[in-house]
Amino acid sequence: MIEPAISFNRVSKTYRTGFWGKSFIALDDLSFEVRRGEILGYLGPNGSGKTTTFKVLLDLIRPDTGSITVFGGPADQQARERIGFLPENPYFYMYLTAAESLHFHGRLRGMSRDERKSRIPELLHLVGLDHAEGRALRKFSRGMLQRIGIAQAMVNDPDILILDEPMSGLDPSGRKQMRDIILGCRDLGKTVVFSSHILSDVEVMCDRAAMIRQGKLQGIVQVGEMLDSRITHWEISCTNLPDASRYAGCIAQQTKNQLLLKVGDEAEAKNMMWDIEQSGGRVLSFGPLRTSLEDLFINQSGE
Ligand SMILES: Nc1ncnc2c1ncn2[C@@H]1O[C@H](COP(=O)(O)OP(=O)(O)OP(=O)(O)O)[C@@H](O)[C@H]1O
Numbered sequence: 297m298i299e300p301a302i303s304f305n306r307v308s309k310t311y312r313t314g315f316w317g318k319s320f321i322a323l324d325d326l327s328f329e330v331r332r333g334e335i336l337g338y339l340g341p342n343g344s345g346k347t348t349t350f351k352v353l354l355d356l357i358r359p360d361t362g363s364i365t366v367f368g369g370p371a372d373q374q375a376r377e378r379i380g381f382l383p384e385n386p387y388f389y390m391y392l393t394a395a396e397s398l399h400f401h402g403r404l405r406g407m408s409r410d411e412r413k414s415r416i417p418e419l420l421h422l423v424g425l426d427h428a429e430g431r432a433l434r435k436f437s438r439g440m441l442q443r444i445g446i447a448q449a450m451v452n453d454p455d456i457l458i459l460d461e462p463m464s465g466l467d468p469s470g471r472k473q474m475r476d477i478i479l480g481c482r483d484l485g486k487t488v489v490f491s492s493h494i495l496s497d498v499e500v501m502c503d504r505a506a507m508i509r510q511g512k513l514q515g516i517v518q519v520g521e522m523l524d525s526r527i528t529h530w531e532i533s534c535t536n537l538p539d540a541s542r543y544a545g546c547i548a549q550q551t552k553n554q555l556l557l558k559v560g561d562e563a564e565a566k567n568m569m570w571d572i573e574q575s576g577g578r579v580l581s582f583g584p585l586r587t588s589l590e591d592l593f594i595n596q597s598g599e
């Protein structure tokens with residue numbers, strides 16, 4: 297049997313807060329596995345326990361009960377050397393250049409000078425920062441900082457990457473770059489877990505998605521395989537229709553020049569397209585409409 301990359305076994309964590317030490321359950325009997333080589337999206341609203349899960353894995357805080365294994369063994373110091381971590385709010389030494397910052401992190405990870413010298417250009421290339429090697433981090437944009445953060449997490453070539461909200465604060469092109477880096481990590485055989493509360497990011501790049509809410513795991517879904525089962529309707533956009541009233545029951549939206557039709561059944565939708573073309577109309581687009589992951593999780597958790 298292939299051991300999972302990470303296994304959480306009935307992990308619970310309670311914080312004590314306020315003057316009276318009132319207890320707050322941040323993780324509640326959490327059990328799940330991260331498979332080797334997968335990208336797992338870890339979803340949840342603010343305050344649901346995502347960062348706490350990562351901190352427990354990295355031994356930054358101790359769980360009250362439960363255990364964690366990494367590649368089938370204890371999550372000890374040796375195992376954690378195989379994990380790279382990008383925190384939610386990473387701290388950067390702003391006066392260091394990109395290369396210096398990676399040398400610094402490499403030294404912290406016990407890498408020799410020769411190892412660092414061959415690894416660092418490779419890493420800068422991987423995160424698309426070759427051109428900024430000698431630039432101080434204080435002159436970096438938010439997206440560039442986030443990318444150097446990932447490079448820091450990967451400095452000693454870890455097998456597992458834990459990224460806490462890697463997309464936060466990035467514009468669409470920054471998100472795309474980050475997505476490509478994460479997908480590139482999987483191509484290199486890494487196991488990646490990243491947290492987010494943005495479902496579309498998870499949908500486009502994850503193999504599986506786990507949802508946590510108030511410290512409890514709501515479920516894990518296989519993102520790719522679920523795509524077909526989540527089709528709710530077929531959508532046809534068309535123009536030049538001589539007689540739109542023929543499709544009155546299916547009209548979702550009508551503008552001066554275009555008509556958007558929604559049909560429940562694929563075969564019926566294909567017949568309708570044929571009919572439109574025959575009657576002199578023109579089909580502009582045709583495709584499935586799917587339930588979003590959000591709806592799926594909301595249905596699962598009964599809310
Ligand atoms: N050190 C702490 N002491 C007390 N309570 C804490 C502490 N750290 C986190 N919490 C509480 O535990 C809960 C889970 O926090 P956590 O940071 O894990 O959530 P999160 O899912 O990462 O949220 P976000 O999306 O905002 O980053 C929150 O209600 C938070 O207020």
Ligand SMILES: [Mg+2]
Pocket residue numbers: 346347348384460
């Ligand atoms: Mg967090």
